[in-house]
Amino acid sequence: MVDCAKCGRKFFQHSPVNALWCDKDHVFLCRKCTKPDAPKQPRVCSFCSGRVSAALSGGFALAIFLIALGLALGTLLYFDAEYRSSLQSTPEVPVSSIHPGEVVRLYGVISSSQDPVLSAYWQSSGKGGGSWVWSGHDFYLNQGSGTVLVDVSNMMSHIYGNPPHSSSNQASYQSGDTIAVVGTVDTSGGSLILHAQAASASDGGFGDPAALPVAIGFYIMATAGVVVAIYSYVKAVGRVRDHEKRVRQPGMYDYRLPDGRPSSSP
Ligand SMILES: [Zn+2]
Numbered sequence: 001m002v003d004c005a006k007c008g009r010k011f012f013q014h015s016p017v018n019a020l021w022c023d024k025d026h027v028f029l030c031r032k033c034t035k036p037d038a039p040k041q042p043r044v045c046s047f048c049s050g051r052v053s054a055a056l057s058g059g060f061a062l063a064i065f066l067i068a069l070g071l072a073l074g075t076l077l078y079f080d081a082e083y084r085s086s087l088q089s090t091p092e093v094p095v096s097s098i099h100p101g102e103v104v105r106l107y108g109v110i111s112s113s114q115d116p117v118l119s120a121y122w123q124s125s126g127k128g129g130g131s132w133v134w135s136g137h138d139f140y141l142n143q144g145s146g147t148v149l150v151d152v153s154n155m156m157s158h159i160y161g162n163p164p165h166s167s168s169n170q171a172s173y174q175s176g177d178t179i180a181v182v183g184t185v186d187t188s189g190g191s192l193i194l195h196a197q198a199a200s201a202s203d204g205g206f207g208d209p210a211a212l213p214v215a216i217g218f219y220i221m222a223t224a225g226v227v228v229a230i231y232s233y234v235k236a237v238g239r240v241r242d243h244e245k246r247v248r249q250p251g252m253y254d255y256r257l258p259d260g261r262p263s264s265s266p
């Protein structure tokens, strides 16, 4: 239990947030005992008149920030990287040899009577970032060896790579463009249909080689947060030890009992 070196007010009965630390005297002081001479002046130690700083330094706040952000973004990006690499590792097969129930990756030419088949607008998230928001309708995927109808209703949030036609804020896929799709083969009215879950402009464009290193980077950030928390904790424990040692010493803390407790208000 730490109290103010000057007046003996206990911090933890009130709030340790109010504790201030003097680096010269190595003691904690309360807000009352560090009142500046004039408003807007920095708080000063009532023993040495040196500046005092918040005892609960920004270390813990920084640690919580690093851990929370690092874990949240790291996990988000890690699962995205895993998902994209699973798409990329889905077996690529010719359209002519697909069967109902299979999950396959197909690469071919878009065929449709409605153009554009898929279209997007750029939704900016600020600071130069953003993403394409896609919409469109079903199309036939053509290979020399065969054709299959592609159901696009579930793939709109997983279209990767650079679209074949794009300006700064519009993009599209049209008849004649090549596209890679990953999905589940099914039958519909006697013919095959592919329920696509993702698409890419290029056959190798599903995976993102940068995604996993970035996710690991965020995990490293969370680890740094743990290090900051440990450092801050060790520092706080050291300060409490210093404080207790100092207030037992004779001198300006004479009003205290030998065990460091204040005998009465000085
Ligand atoms: Zn005080």
Ligand SMILES: [Zn+2]
Residues within 6 Å of the ligand: 022, 023, 024, 025, 026, 045, 046, 047, 048, 049, 050
């Ligand atoms: Zn001081």
